[in-house]
Amino acid sequence: MIGSTSLELNGLSVRFGGLQALDQLSFSLQQGEIFGLIGPNGAGKTTLFNVITGLTAATSGEVRWQGKTTAGLRPDQLCNLGIARTFQNLRVFSDLSCIDNLQIAMGCNDRRTALELLAIMDLQEKGTHIAGSLAYGEQRRLELVRALATKPQLLLLDEPAAGMNPVEKQKLQVLLNTIRKQFQLTILIIEHHVPLMMKLCDRLAVLNFGRCIAIGSPQEVQEDPLVIEAYLGRGA
């Protein structure tokens, strides 16, 4: 399953006025892998997601998706090309029913498929419920399955475990592995919960001040002195 390159960053930089949000990022994702992004707050992780999904334009460098540059493409076009995401702050369509949330993402009227998708997340009972009335954890799952409803090949998850208790985090890990196989996904995931990332990810990249300071398997990254410094500060 893991094989050819799906997403490729070439010297990607984003500058907001005086702030260098992303600085010369270059790495690529292999098809089928779960790739983790970690780093302190403000390291540029969400900015990277925004560039990949077309919400923010790169200042220089480029993102290549399946061999083609994504410069100039709108978020809806990138979504139709197979890139879907969730958001750090929940962004379900809170006035609409769960089924409507999914049908918008699917772009068609298909209640049966919508209900099947909801069942993956154990939300099949909630189909006609208004999304905003669901419990927090349910809304997180709804947002995840809404992203799946766009039939993505690459799924970007922005802190999916935020606000979850240890049991829910354990379940999330199982769930992500399941959907990766079922939907043949490549997953790029931002998450602060390092133990979860160690278990979940095939590879990790560590960002600090917009720069990629380490990349490799969870074990390699864990032992990298630059990473320890970024998280714990310089040793005495």
Add this chain to the structure above:
Amino acid sequence: MFDISLFVLMLLGALLALAVYLPLRAGQLSLATPGFYTIGGTVAALLSTTVPELGGNEQTYPLTSVFLELMLAIPLVALLAFLIGKPVLKLKGIYLAIATIALVEILRVVLLSSPWFGAAVGIFAIPQPFEGPEGYAAAFAVLLGITAWGCQRLETEPLGREMAAIRNDELAARCMGVNSERVKLIAFVLSAIIAAAAGVLAAHFFNSWSARQASFDASITTLAFVVLGGSRTWLGPVIGGLVLTALPELLRPIGDLRLIVFGLVILLGPIFIPQGLIQQKRS
């Protein structure tokens, strides 16, 4: 003693309210409705008073000619709304509202200062396709019926859901594959078409037509319809349009104070009934 002319005005109010409702359904506050309404009416007024061939041989103005006016006014206004909407809809929230107020104002000044369109006096003696208000009531009812049917269909169509998604969270909608620019433009053009069609019928009904139709007051009035009725389903604006058109006529003694009534509705409505009279059923 039910006044059928008042009923016609109420139906007209409901139609204009639906024209305000459509962009609002996609989260866009456009106050351009009176502008497109005025253009529709001006097309009808000009054609029916200057093209003798449209008059026919009968006593009353032929319905086929009204239909022809519609067939001309609708594409014209749709094209205009498309050209205007493309840049203007890049604005968000209150900025869009201000820009659309400006559009109506520009139109009003253009009509006022141009003798072709009757200048300040307006266009008079617009021929009548119906002998009495009953015919107009029927015509407006048909137009309202078609519009309401279309709005009802939106509730279950992908387009209607995309509009609702944009109203909820435009950024998330775009990331879920919704081409928000396109959807907003469609809503804007559909709204303009409804307003223009209402204008064509209204020009005949009022018998005269002038730049006064395109006023800031009219923008606020039509907005008040939707604020009172609610913008969650199409029934809200319809009820709002019917009630708020009838109200000042029933309270005729207060005269021009009706504008204060509208102001109060806009002010107090969001405080006491934030979702409007007709609220969405929740499961």
